[in-house]
Amino acid sequence: xxxxxxxxxxxxxxxxxxxxxxxxxxxxxxxxxxxxxxxxxxxxxxxxxxxxxxxxxxxxxxxxxxxxxxxxxxxxx
Numbered sequence: 001x002x003x004x005x006x007x008x009x010x011x012x013x014x015x016x017x018x019x020x021x022x023x024x025x026x027x028x029x030x031x032x033x034x035x036x037x038x039x040x041x042x043x044x045x046x047x048x049x050x051x052x053x054x055x056x057x058x059x060x061x062x063x064x065x066x067x068x069x070x071x072x073x074x075x076x077x
Contacts, residue, residue, distance in 0.1 A: 006054040
């Protein structure tokens, strides 16, 4: 269930990346930044946040204590 959020977020980013209608806008954001560049910058920041959340949620917490003990015993020969 905890992976469902990550999968939905990645699919949402894929949909947001397909931005055909934005190419026709000539607006400037903050008076100097073209709208398309501002959109891509915001999408990049959102992608980095989703990546951070995905790693935080999906990364394994730790290995079992049996595996760690085996590694320590094997390294002391």
